Amino acid sequence: MPEAVRISLDAMGGDHGPSVVIPGAALALERHPDIRFLMFGNETVLSSLLNAYPKLKEVTELRHTDIAISMDEKPSQAIRMGRGRSSMWRAVQAVRDKEADAAVSAGNTGALMATAKICLKTMAHIERPAIACMWPTLRGESIVLDVGATIGADAGHLVDMAIMGAAMARIVFDLDRPTVGLLNVGTEEIKGIETVKEAARILREANLPHLDYRGFVEGDDLGKGTVDVVVTEGFTGNIALKTAEGTAKQIGEYLRAAMSRTLMAKIGYLFAKQAFDALKDKMDPRKVNGGVFLGLEGVVVKSHGGTDALGFASAIDVAYDMAHFELMNTIRSMLEHDPIDQPA
Amino acid sequence: MPEAVRISLDAMGGDHGPSVVIPGAALALERHPDIRFLMFGNETVLSSLLNAYPKLKEVTELRHTDIAISMDEKPSQAIRMGRGRSSMWRAVQAVRDKEADAAVSAGNTGALMATAKICLKTMAHIERPAIACMWPTLRGESIVLDVGATIGADAGHLVDMAIMGAAMARIVFDLDRPTVGLLNVGTEEIKGIETVKEAARILREANLPHLDYRGFVEGDDLGKGTVDVVVTEGFTGNIALKTAEGTAKQIGEYLRAAMSRTLMAKIGYLFAKQAFDALKDKMDPRKVNGGVFLGLEGVVVKSHGGTDALGFASAIDVAYDMAHFELMNTIRSMLEHDPIDQPA
Secondary structure: OOOOOEEEEEEEOOOOOOHHHHHHHHHHHOOOEEEEEEEEEEEHHHHHHHHHHHHHHEEEEEEEEOOOOOOOOOOOHHHHHOOOOOHHHHHHHHOOOOOOOOOEOOOOHHHHHHHHHHHHHHOOOOOOOOEEEEEEEEEEEEEEEEEOOOOOOHHHHHHHHHHHHHHHHHHOOOOOOOOOEEEOOOOOOOOOOHHHHHHHHHOOOOOOOEEEHHHHHHHHHHHHHHOOEEEEOOHHHHHHHHHHHHHHHHHHHHHHHOOOOOHHHHHHHHHOHHHHHHHHHHHHHHOOOOOOEEHHHHHHHOOOOOOOOOHHHHHHHHHHHHHHOOOOHHHHHHOOOOOOOOOO | OOOEEEEEOOOOOOOOOOOHHHHHHHHHHHHOOOOEEEEEOHHHHHHHHOOOOHHHHHHHEEOOOOOOOOOOOOOHHHHHHHHEHHHHHHHHHHHHOOOOEEEOOOOHHHHHHHHHHHHHOOOOOOOOOOOOOOOOEOOOEEEEOOOOOOOOOOOOHHHHHHHHHHHHHHHOOOOOOEEEEOOOOOOOOOOOHHHHHHHHHHHHOOOOOOOEEEEEEEEEHHHOOOEEEOOOOHHHHHHHHHHHHHHHHHHHHHHHHOOOOOOOHHHHHHHHHHHHHHHHHHHOHHHHHOEEOOOOOOOOEEEEOOOHHHHHHHHHHHHHHHHHHHHHHHHHHHHHOOOOOOOO
C-alpha cells in the first residue's frame, strides 16, 4: 500500500471557517482516499461538524486551537497573536514538523504568507516566495506567478520565479522542459520595464536544461495558453488575475441577461441547457481555486477566502498534487541550475 | 449652422492602411455628417479608393505623403524618417497647425506617441502623456488610463492622470464630479506599492472640486464599473487591458464550442440567435476602439492596428467627441487645480 498524503488544515480560516473546510475536506477525500487530515481549530465546533462525515472523521486528527486569524488582520498582528497558537500557524507548523506534507488555509493571504515565511523559512537562494495559480486557457491550463506576494519584484526574483514555476509545471503537466514566458507590454526585446528586460536577458543566456524560455508574452497570451508558465511581478500579476476573474463574471452576467430577455431566448436556453451547464462548469472559478506558495521549505496552499466546499476541495486537490508529486524536491533540484547568484 | 468638426487621418496607418481607413471614415461620416476630413497618404491610392464613396469624397481633402510608418518601426526611427513627411506626422501636424481638431491613426503606438509628443508638445505641468481607453462595464462604461504610455509612472504622474481622466469623464459621461479610483492589489490603505499609496494620499488631501476620489479599486472592479475613472501606471494598465480582451475572446471561444457540440445545443442556438447576436454585439471589441492620448497640446486618437472599418469608425467617433466637447479646454481648466507642483 502506498503511503498516505498527510494534509494539515487551518479549519478556522476563510469567510466561512469550518462550515466550508469540513465539507470541502470530505469532498477531497472522495477523490483521494489516501489523504489523512490534521485539522486545527475549535475542537468543539469541529468535532460536532465532523459527525456528519464519518469517513472523514475516520482519517482526521483534530487539534484544538483557541485563536483564529480574522480575514482583515494585518500580517504583523497575525504573527504576534498567532505564533504557535493560531489554527493558521499550527497548520503551517505541522508541515515544518513533518507531521503533514502540505498545509491548506483559506485565511487572509498576507497573514498566511507572513506565517509561512517565519514558520517554514524560505528555501536557500530564494529571497521572496511567490504565489502561483492555475490559469484556465484555450489549450488547457497554464501556471501564472506571482499573483500577489512579490510586489516590486526585481529581475533576480523574476528569474527565481521562472525556475520555481517551471518546477511546478514539470510535475503538474508532466513536462520535461516546460515553456516559460515573461509578461510584458510587447513581444519585442526593446519593450517594457528594465526588470523584465534584465530577467529576459538572464534567462536567455542561461539556457536552462529544464526550462524552455520563450521570451515575452502579453496579457492576451494568458487566455491563449501561449506558454506553460507565465512569470510576472506580484502587483501586475494580482491585477491581471482579478481583471480576468472580473471579466469572466461580467460576461457571465451579459450571457444570463441575454438568455432571459425574450421568450425565444428562453426556449433556446432550455434546448441548450446542457451546453450552458458545461460552459458554466468550465468557467467555474471554484475549480481552479488554490494558490501555491513557492519558495518555502514546505508546501502551503492558499484557498480563496470566500469560496465554498467545492472550491476548498479544489485547493486541497492542489495541495495533494504538490505533496504527492514532490514539488519541494523538484524545485530544489531545479534551483541547482539557478543562474542568479543570490545570498541565501 | 454649427461649425464642422475637422479630423485629420493617417490614411496609411495600421495593418490594412487605406482599405480600412477610407470605409471607416465613410461609416463615421454617416453618424456625424458635420465631420470634414483631412487625409494624409498616397494620393493615387487614396483618390481611387475614395471614388467608391462620393459623400466622403465631397468632405475630404487629400494631401499626398510619400512615407508610411510601418507597424514595427521603432519610435526613434519613425521620427527620423517621418518628421514633416510621413502620413502619421502630417496628420498630427494638422492638429498643431489648427487645420484639424483631432487626429486619428491606426499606426504603431510607440511611433504615434513619439510623433505626437514632439510635434504637439505636452501640456504645461504634464510630464508624461497617457493613453485612455473606454472600458465596457456592467454599469455602462468607465475610462481606464494609462494603457501603455507611462511605463513606470510615479505618484505625480498618477495624480496628473487622475485629473486628465476625470476631465475626459466629465465630457464623455456629462458628469460634474466623476468618481476616480487607483488600481491596486487591495482596497485597504496599507496595501500596494509606494507610488500608488503616495498618489492616494495626494488625491485624498487635495479633495479636488471636479474629481471625487474614491480610494483603491482592484482588477475585478474594472468590469463592475465601480468608478468612472480607473488610474494605473502604463505597464499594469496595458496588461490589464490585454488580459481582459484575451479573457473575453477565450470565453467567446468556449461559448462557440459549447453551442456547436450537440444537436440540442445547435437547436437552442437557433432559437436564441437574436440574443446571441446582441451579446456578440455587446462584446465586440471594435465598438470600444480608440485610445485617447491625454496631456498633449491637441487631440490624438490611436486606433487598434488590426481593426476593420467598423473599428476605425469607432476611433473616429471618439476623436469627434473629444474635439466636439472640447477635451483640451476641460483638461486645461481642471489642471488649474493640480495639487502636484511640477515644473512645466
